[in-house]
Amino acid sequence: MRGEFLDFNAAALKKVVCLESTDPLLESGLTERGYGVERHYTTVLEDLPLHEAEGVVVRSRLPINADFLERAPHLRWIMRLGAGLENIDLEAAEARGIVCIAAAEGNATAVGEHTVGLLLGLRHRIAWSHREIEQGLWLRSENKGDELENQTVAVVGFGPMGAAFAQRLCGFGCRVLAYDKYKTGYAPSGVEEVDWATVEREATVVSLHLPLTPETRGLVTSEWIARFAHPFTLLNTSRGAIAPTSVLLRGLESGQLLGVGLDVLDFEKASLTGLETDAWPAELQALLANPRALLTPHIAGWSHQSFPKMAQVLLDKHDKLFR
Numbered sequence: 001m002r003g004e005f006l007d008f009n010a011a012a013l014k015k016v017v018c019l020e021s022t023d024p025l026l027e028s029g030l031t032e033r034g035y036g037v038e039r040h041y042t043t044v045l046e047d048l049p050l051h052e053a054e055g056v057v058v059r060s061r062l063p064i065n066a067d068f069l070e071r072a073p074h075l076r077w078i079m080r081l082g083a084g085l086e087n088i089d090l091e092a093a094e095a096r097g098i099v100c101i102a103a104a105e106g107n108a109t110a111v112g113e114h115t116v117g118l119l120l121g122l123r124h125r126i127a128w129s130h131r132e133i134e135q136g137l138w139l140r141s142e143n144k145g146d147e148l149e150n151q152t153v154a155v156v157g158f159g160p161m162g163a164a165f166a167q168r169l170c171g172f173g174c175r176v177l178a179y180d181k182y183k184t185g186y187a188p189s190g191v192e193e194v195d196w197a198t199v200e201r202e203a204t205v206v207s208l209h210l211p212l213t214p215e216t217r218g219l220v221t222s223e224w225i226a227r228f229a230h231p232f233t234l235l236n237t238s239r240g241a242i243a244p245t246s247v248l249l250r251g252l253e254s255g256q257l258l259g260v261g262l263d264v265l266d267f268e269k270a271s272l273t274g275l276e277t278d279a280w281p282a283e284l285q286a287l288l289a290n291p292r293a294l295l296t297p298h299i300a301g302w303s304h305q306s307f308p309k310m311a312q313v314l315l316d317k318h319d320k321l322f323r
Contacts, residue, residue, distance in 0.1 A: 005020055005263045015198055016055040017048060019062055022081050026057065033318070051073070055083065064088040067098060077312045079322070083107060083161065083301060084239065086212040101317045104160045106310030107301035112164025115237050116299035118261030122233060123148065128291045133271050149173035154194075154203035161237065161301075162209035166191050176201060214238035220244070225251045234258045237300040240264040243319035245283045252292055259292040263300040 002206045019029065027037050035055065040048055045062060058064060058081045066079060066089055075098050078088060083104040093100050121127055124145035132139055136166035150173045155162045158180040169176050170190045177194045178187045187193035197207070206228075210216045220234070220243035234257055236243045244266050251257035267284045277285075287293050 012056045015049070016057060016115055017050060018057040019043075019048075019121070020057075020059040020081075021237045022057055022059075022277050023307040023311040025308045026081065026157035026314060028078075029311065029315040030055070033226055033315075033323075045071075054234035054287035055079065058087070060088075060163060062140075064093070069093060069098070077101060079103075079318070081307070081310050081314065084211050086239070096202070099321055101314055102323075103313040103317075105301070106163040106313040108160035110169050110211075110303040110306040111161040111237055111300045112166075113314075114263065114296070115161075115235055115261075116163045116168050117146070117265065117287055118237070118294055118296070119153075119205065119207075119233065122261045122292070123258040124264075125268050129292055140174060143151045144292075148205075151175070151204045152202050153205040153207065154179060154199045155191075155198070155207050155209060156180075157211075157238070158183060159209060159211075162207070163188070165207055165209065174205075201229045203228065204230050205235070207235040208238050210238045210242055212241055216242050218242070218244060219248055222247055222250050223255075225256050228256065230247075231256050233257070233261070235261040237263040240266040241270060241279045245287055248293075249286055249290075251284060252290055259294070260287075261294045262287075263296045264298055265295070269297060 014035045016030050016037045018037060018039050018041070019292055030037050038049065038100065048071070049057075050068070051074070053072050053075055055077045056064070056072070056075060059081050062068065066088060069075065069089070070091050075096070077099045078093065079101045080088065081103060083102055085100050085102050088100055089099060096101070125143045129143045132143075149172060153169055153174050154177040155166045156179050158166070158178045162178070162180070166176050166178060167188070175201060176191045177195055178191050179194055179199050180186060184193070210219070216239075218241065225247070234243065234248070235249070240262075248257065248260050252260065265284070268283055273281055288295065
């Protein structure tokens with residue numbers, strides 16, 4: 001199956017293959033830079049014209065593994081319209097001299113705002129109260145909120161997303177801690193840079209803003225949760241595999257987790273395709289039924305503004321590398 005051509009000249013020396021829908025700004029920007037852009041949003045791997053490609057634009061449809069790269073001998077760069085690069089075999093790409101570019105800066109505002117929304121929604125029981133009203137229930141004292149003022153919020157991972165969340169917390173009167181294993185001297189005014197022992201000892205809210213790596217996969221365990229000195233609220237807008245659902249359920253049942261706000265799960269759409277909701281895994285159904293859990297469908301980084309922002313970030317990074 002061949003894809004749709006976008007201003008593609010067969011004689012062009014540089015070809016870009018877009019594996020999924022991106023943003024008009026990115027595609028037009030690449031065209032302005034002399035690339036012939038092809039859309040292959042549904043083309044199977046075997047039919048992709050990778051032999052001629054100098055660049056590939058991807059989101060999550062296909063894994064960019066060694067087999068994929070073998071089919072692209074002239075590939076110079078891979079752009080991901082998103083924050084993480086975990087669907088790309090970075091070692092294989094580096095071995096071939098292929099540059100991999102992500103756009104975390106472009107959707108940091110969206111993620112920061114969304115994470116605040118999850119936190120407020122949990123602590124003030126907003127979504128749950130709405131569902132009760134739909135059932136004709138007007139429960140006021142049962143839905144008393146918990147204020148953020150004077151809480152200690154730990155931001156774990158201080159990249160663009162973590163920094164955006166921390167910035168937005170500063171007006172709530174809470175104490176903001178920042179922990180990043182691989183950085184020092186990064187915390188802005190109003191944010192305390194701390195070690196992990198301080199996070200475990202003092203945090204009452206913990207927000208994860210980490211990439212998915214072998215080190216972070218399965219990071220959140222029952223033992224990890226139990227080491228915190230205070231029961232706490234856990235937020236995860238990074239990757240679901242960092243905080244497995246089964247572990248979160250045990251934390252909620254024990255009371256050590258006061259609530260969980262999750263934009264990502266180890267169960268997501270691809271693993272549930274074709275299943276009726278009553279056939280979903282029991283752990284997922286239990287989480288959805290828990291009044292101390294608030295879930296969204298991996299949309300924290302998706303806003304009307306974030307896609308053109310990410311497109312511009314990718315173009316700017318391209319220009320620094322190749323112009």
